[in-house]
Amino acid sequence: xxxxxxxxxxxxxxxxxxxxxxxxxxxxxxxxxxxxxxxxxxxxxxxxxxxxxxxxxxxxxxxxxxxxxxxxxxxxxxxxxxxxxxxxxxxxxxxxxxxxxxxxxxxxxxxxxxxxxxxxxxxxxxxxxxxxxxxxxxxxxxxxxxxxxxxxxxxxxxxxx
Amino acid sequence: xxxxxxxxxxxxxxxxxxxxxxxxxxxxxxxxxxxxxxxxxxxxxxxxxxxxxxxxxxxxxxxxxxxxxxxxxxxxxxxxxxxxxxxxxxxxxxxxxxxxxxxxxxxxxxxxxxxxxxxxxxxxxxxxxxxxxxxxxxxxxxxxxxxxxxxxxxxxxxxxxxxxxxxxxxxxxxx
Numbered sequence: 299x300x301x302x303x304x305x306x307x308x309x310x311x312x313x314x315x316x317x318x319x320x321x322x323x324x325x326x327x328x329x330x331x332x333x334x335x336x337x338x339x340x341x342x343x344x345x346x347x348x349x350x351x352x353x354x355x356x357x358x359x360x361x362x363x364x365x366x367x368x369x370x371x372x373x374x375x376x377x378x379x380x381x382x383x384x385x386x387x388x389x390x391x392x393x394x395x396x397x398x399x400x401x402x403x404x405x406x407x408x409x410x411x412x413x414x415x416x417x418x419x420x421x422x423x424x425x426x427x428x429x430x431x432x433x434x435x436x437x438x439x440x441x442x443x444x445x446x447x448x449x450x451x452x453x454x455x456x457x458x459x
Numbered sequence: 460x461x462x463x464x465x466x467x468x469x470x471x472x473x474x475x476x477x478x479x480x481x482x483x484x485x486x487x488x489x490x491x492x493x494x495x496x497x498x499x500x501x502x503x504x505x506x507x508x509x510x511x512x513x514x515x516x517x518x519x520x521x522x523x524x525x526x527x528x529x530x531x532x533x534x535x536x537x538x539x540x541x542x543x544x545x546x547x548x549x550x551x552x553x554x555x556x557x558x559x560x561x562x563x564x565x566x567x568x569x570x571x572x573x574x575x576x577x578x579x580x581x582x583x584x585x586x587x588x589x590x591x592x593x594x595x596x597x598x599x600x601x602x603x604x605x606x607x608x609x610x611x612x613x614x615x616x617x618x619x620x621x622x623x624x625x626x627x628x629x630x631x632x633x634x
Contacts, residue, residue, distance in 0.1 A: 302595040306507045306587055313514035322517045330513020334506070341505065341592075342498065343467040349494025350474045353486055385463055387585050391592030392497060398597065411593070411601040415579050416608065421551045428555035429571070436620065437575065440612050448604045455600070 337388045344389035348396040355400060366403035366456055373449035376406035380413020380445065381438075384420050405453025412448040416441035504591030512584045516548040521557055528566065528574075537573045537613035544574040544609070545581025554578060568623025573613025580609050 317323040364372045379397075383390050394414070398407040417438050425434045478486045524543045531539045547554060558571055581602070590598040 302590050303503055303507060306504065306511060306590070309587075310507055310510040310514065313511060313518060317514055317517055323514070326514035326517040327510065328513070329516050330509040330511075333512060334509040337509075340463055340467065343464065343471060345498045345501075346491075346494045347467060347471050347474070348497060349492070350471065350478060350490040352493050353490040354474060354478060354481075385467070387588045387592070389463060389467060391589060392501075395593040395597075396497070398593070404600075407597060408601050408604060411589075411597065412605050412608075415601075415605065416576070418579070421555075424551040424555040425575070428559040429575075433572070433575075433623075436616070437572070437612075440615055441576075441579075441608075444605070444608045444611065448601070448608075451604050452600060 337386075340386065341388040341392070344385070344392045347389070348392040351393065352396045352400055355397075357401065360397075360401040364397065364402040364406045366405070366453070368403060368406065369453065370450075372403050372406035373409045373446055373453060376402070376409035376449055377413040377417070377442065377445045380410040380415070381417040381419065381442075383410075383414050384418070386420060390414050403453060404456035405449040408452035409445055409449025412445040416445055501591055504587070508587030508591050511587045515584050519546050519548050521547070528561075528570065534614065534617075536567075536570055537617065538610055540570045541573045541577030541609035541613060542581065544577025544579075546583055547574075547578055548584060567617070568620060569613050569617035571623075572616040572620075573609050576609035576612040580605050 314323050314326065317326050362368065363375055366372075368375075380394075383393065385393075394407065394410055397410070402410075422434055425437070475487060475490075478490055482489075524547055527539055527543050528536075547557070558574065561571060586598065586602070589601070
């Protein structure tokens, strides 16, 4: 985590300096701060929910359905979980992290992350409204096997390494 | 945002009651303790992530993306469109109206499709959150594995749905 903080701090500083040349750096700070303030309640609630889930979900369930040993079942469940996790990133990522830390397999976790990224139902009302629901169906239809594939690749990485 | 908050509050309250029913105050306090540790672990990263997001949003404009999309064609355009989707700033309430503005203006369906897939996969403003709120390792692995997916989706759309859907450029294009 420390390395990530250092890398993103450098990135933030570089972007700040680039925007400084155009005189837009404070607009960036304001924009980021505004979004942080509006997202913070959701982030905190999601972390609370993640803490509850971590305490509530029995270890046996994770082992049987979501762990590396669950194999393809875990990958399918992960993809489905990502599809149905109808929250934004602030809420979904902490929940996914807790499921991973509780013992879910890498394949399941990556399938869930991919499923959430590609199949997420949260954007459906916007997408369907502006681009048509056939567009959304095609996106989900093409994305679904790819998310399972992502889970399989991650599962193989975990098994082989 | 408001609906998400309400859903989360309802879920938290219901699950807290379930926890209390199963294990009393001890289990409730244990879950609060775990949530606190998660929050503390991610706190600094969240602050930095939002600084990066804010700076990216003022740096990359919709006009810049529009210029890129106009410049390329064929398979190369699918790659450019996917990457441009990942760089596009803003949430769905900005992103989808922006895309809808292209309909009926001669931009092929598969480019719009790969643009959406690119936004879903590469979204640069989401990456700091993904790394900070899950783990950097998971975020990197997910991005590496799914990196070609938007291209694949774009190529399939180009091959099998070259014209998009009947209603795509007609009725909805006039929206």
